[in-house]
Amino acid sequence: MENTKNVVIVGAGLVGSLNACNLAKRGFHVKVYERRPDIRTQQHVKGRSINLALSCRGREALKMVGLEETVVRNGIPMRARMIHDLDGKRHPIPYGEKDQYIMSVDRRNLNELLLNAAEKHDNIEFVFEHKLVRCNFESGQAEFEGPDKSIVTETADLFIGCDGAFSSLRNLMMRATRLNYQQEYIPHGYIELTIQPTNNEFAMEVNYLHIWPRNEYMMIALPNQDKTYTTTLFMPFKVFESLQTEDDIIKFFKENYPDAVPLLGEGHIKQTLITTKAQSLISVKCYPYHIGSNWLIMGDAAHAMVPFYGQGMNAGFEDCIVLDELMNKYDLDFSQVLPAYTEKRHIDATAICDLAMYNYIEMRSAVNSKLFLLRKKMDNLLQKLFPNSWIPLYTMVSFTRTRYHECVARRAKQDKIIQYCGYTLLLLATGGVVVMVKGVGTDHILTTVTDWFSQLYSYIETTLHRFIL
Template sequence: MEEPSDNRQKKVVAVVGGGLVGALNACFFAKRGLDVEVFESREDIRQAKVVKGRSINLALSHRGRQALKHVGMEEKIVSQGIPMHARMIHSLNGKQSPIPYGKKSQVNRLPATYKLTNHSETYPNAKLNFDHKLQDWNGTKEHIQADLIVGCDGAFSAIRKQFLRRSRFNYSQTYIPHGYMELTMPPINGEFAMKPNYLHIWPRNTFMMIALPNLDKTFTCTLFMPFDEFEKITTGDQVIEFFQKCFPDSIPLIGADALREDYFRLPAQAMVSVKCSPYHIGDKCVLMGDAAHAVVPFYGQGMNAGFEDCIVFDEIMEQFNEDLAAVLAEYSRVRVPDDHAIADLAMYNYVEMRAHVNSKWFLFRKHVDNILHFVMPKTIIPLYTMVTFTRTRYHKAVERWQWQDKVNTPTFYFLKYKTKKNYHVDITSFSSYSFILHINNL
């Protein structure tokens, strides 16, 4: 009997884009035994004296960790990060109030890391090519032959531009009216200026500032604000006046002189949300990461969604025995609704972070959600838990959230009425135990 041939060794995959998603994809494909070539238009940042481009706050949660785990990189990457257990809300009067993510759950703040690039080079069937810019479908500065082209080249993808030449390809991009500016909060006496294991948020309704810890004991502070508000501030004195009005507790931590200087170092940067469909052309090309679904950063899922693209594609490869025509069509069918859902959620979460967290009614509902989840863990699951700490498909999480909201709303109003009428408790300070006692006494 003739031995079945192994088609895996015959397939060559060209990954365009050597960032985080491209490097992780290289690991997935190489692990499968496919020949992989990664093409990156920039120089190798591991060897660059000056790294060009913006800094990015990276928050690694469950979806990303599962993808990293599949290629043996979870612990190596997580060990480079800082665990964050909760949001820390900074009010105007300087009060700080934590909002936990969930029981035994955390997000890991990651530094810029080259470990995925290094790991992809450990596979003998993976090759990285830097300073190679895509010219056309045929390849780069040299012509290459590939069975599959994977576009991982970011929000302004050159691969996706090729899709736009074809009919029945849907594409939209939306710039939100808010920009962002990054500032640095230095260590104080060699230690973090604030508690490090939190996502610090200064919500101010129409804008906000956040701060995330770094391994060098600094915080990266990011101010998100409408562009017209940024443009009103033109002098150093106006910067200090604005921060005294909106973020007074941050001035001694960042430093007044540093604020005056850093605010004008770079102009506010824009944020874009990209949606498209389908993600593939025949059996030859597929989009992943920001090339398929750039999202605004307010749910901390951009990198995680990109990493999950890799593991979803690998699972479908396994399901269809690497039949690329079937794999690519199924990948688009499965992934498009999920990525569109997380793009919408990221937009929604900006409103939640900058405004809703100031509302006692919102905090009340958060506490009730958490209690109901504690009492009925399989029936009531908070949206943030589904998105950040499970691999529930994004669009299924949204559908479940909407159903739970409809079911729970009468309960929220009833409990709010009873607690106000009979107990006069501070709804922002409920503990799980005391809340259950109050429910039992209603």
């Protein structure tokens, strides 16, 4: 029977746990192997803990397994970026319309929620502290090594690697087939700090993603349910390494983040940067995502990205939606599902990896630019004028499920239209000066300008429908 398929998932993180819930709903028997101990038994979990920004794609995936309301209830809405200037002034940059927001979500709490939800299924089994060591890609078998060095052999209809940017399954696939692989470490690392509550209240405006952009580096802060802010300092490793003493550290913060020093506390800043090593950030692209009809990688294992678009988790969760849709389309025929998944998802994963890299420049530098703010205002204006045609890039990425590569393509077309509008407005201004110099009457000038603007509006509307949609 089709519904008795056996699936082995490598990795019990966010994507692995969500995948397990979704596949179990189909009646599959799902076994999840995780090399680490169960995080629910650990006081402190090693690894990246940058807060998550949950948006539309992630919410749709959580809705698929009945968890969206619970996660949203335990998250905090962030309706805009709050920019902290060097002089201490703050100004918000909204993400979209008033009803559009992203959610600050605690990574560990979300992972534990997914694990608990998965364990409620009788057909899901978790095996912790077992690492993948070998695969036989022809026979459909995998071997896992336990803490006592014992080997467990699994045979399954489908193996799915959801084991992160340094995926063991992907590494084994690379040895067995012509899998293209590209990784890039950016020259910037990160260290996390914490802003504690003030008088048992949030120390800053709560419904914002706070950003201290400083061109070569930046700091961000996301609110938590306990009224703290998880604060992450991103900057080149060479800058981290230059801060050798406590005096160096405090001087650096007072010069670059003066308003954050009293919020973080000098003692906490010194202690954290002296005792903590900056962590690296990696971008991973590969192709294909599958071997035959039995082996597949998803999430960070297939497309790890730097965290600056807030789409890493959302993209990984959307992977689960895409896999589910293709299983429906091809009636659970994995020999068709897996190749179709690779072809459909690869172009989008590549696009969002590139966007995430670009957004680091935007967050640490461009938000200070008058041209950036002008473009934001133009996007908002054009969206109001053409609500069915003009959707800003960030809105497409975060508040719709428009495919990532289509978001990029539409943005490129929007850039061309705005460039054309700029030239047209310049011609309008020049034309107005010319008719005034020639002594044409005021009424004629107004009529002419009105006609020009009417023609411009019609042109833009026609172009939007023809080229963007």
